Amino acid sequence: MAWWKAWIEQEGVAVKGSPHFNPDPDAETLYKAMKGIGTNEQAVTDVLTRRSNAQRQQIAKSFKAQFGKDLTETLKSELSGKFERLIVALMYLPYRYEAKELHDAMKGSRDDVSGFVDPGLALQDAQDLYAAGEKIRGTDEMKFITILCTRSATHLMRVFEEYEKIANKSIEDSIKSETQGSLEEAMLTVVKCTRNLHSYFAERLYYAMKGAGTSDGTLIRNIVSRSEIDLNLIKCQFEKMYGKTLSSMIMEDTSGDYKNALLNLVGGNP
Numbered sequence: 339m340a341w342w343k344a345w346i347e348q349e350g351v352a353v354k355g356s357p358h359f360n361p362d363p364d365a366e367t368l369y370k371a372m373k374g375i376g377t378n379e380q381a382v383t384d385v386l387t388r389r390s391n392a393q394r395q396q397i398a399k400s401f402k403a404q405f406g407k408d409l410t411e412t413l414k415s416e417l418s419g420k421f422e423r424l425i426v427a428l429m430y431l432p433y434r435y436e437a438k439e440l441h442d443a444m445k446g447s448r449d450d451v452s453g454f455v456d457p458g459l460a461l462q463d464a465q466d467l468y469a470a471g472e473k474i475r476g477t478d479e480m481k482f483i484t485i486l487c488t489r490s491a492t493h494l495m496r497v498f499e500e501y502e503k504i505a506n507k508s509i510e511d512s513i514k515s516e517t518q519g520s521l522e523e524a525m526l527t528v529v530k531c532t533r534n535l536h537s538y539f540a541e542r543l544y545y546a547m548k549g550a551g552t553s554d555g556t557l558i559r560n561i562v563s564r565s566e567i568d569l570n571l572i573k574c575q576f577e578k579m580y581g582k583t584l585s586s587m588i589m590e591d592t593s594g595d596y597k598n599a600l601l602n603l604v605g606g607n608p
Contacts (some may be wrong), residue, residue: 350568355390464500
């Protein structure tokens with residue numbers, strides 16, 4: 339289990355699925371919505387954005403059994419644009435999203451996520467990070483990577499505290515001065531997520547919509563991947579940080595069926 343899953347709280351889940359679920363009528367609704375000329379996008383939205391990922395997988399199996407067609411491929415052929423991109427994203431298994439972007443930086447056999455921290459090991463890691471960067475000419479990048487990507491979040495929080503005592507500067511400042519480019523960005527992402535995971539995702543969503551144009555890939559990926567984990571908590575953090583709700587910004591920045599589907603996934607304020 340990925341280390342950040344230790345932080346999951348039930349109240350953070352925005353999409354909980356249908357309590358009285360039956361995949362067969364859902365599959366039939368989707369078939370009728372896409373049969374013949376034209377597509378009933380609202381029916382597609384109502385079914386797929388209000389079901390959990392596990393329920394969507396069952397719907398796909400029922401769709402195949404009843405109509406002999408692959409649901410995802412049918413959706414791709416009947417939908418288009420950003421709406422298609424969002425709906426198709428909902429059909430992927432969660433691990434496909436866990437493997438993307440920031441989670442790539444977190445892969446590895448991280449240690450125990452129960453919350454226990456060995457203070458001796460945390461101090462040793464802090465000393466190793468200092469010796470690998472600030473104390474020497476050049477940087478032992480592999481040491482940074484090993485510690486940041488194989489330790490739990492709770493452990494790293496203690497490491498960062500000890501590091502600041504030793505180096506008289508934050509781990510972020512050291513990373514900025516000792517590394518650059520994509521490696522610097524990846525390391526800073528791990529640190530930011532460790533310090534406040536919900537702030538990280540709130541910031542990602544905000545800047546996906548801020549200014550001219552929208553980074554739809556970032557918007558879709560983060561809403562879909564967090565919808566059954568902690569999206570409600572991210573929404574709370576978003577409002578604290580930016581003085582507006584995530585839903586209101588989606589309403590301002592998107593339109594049509596794409597907007598409706600996003601709003602269904604985000605839901606009302608928790």
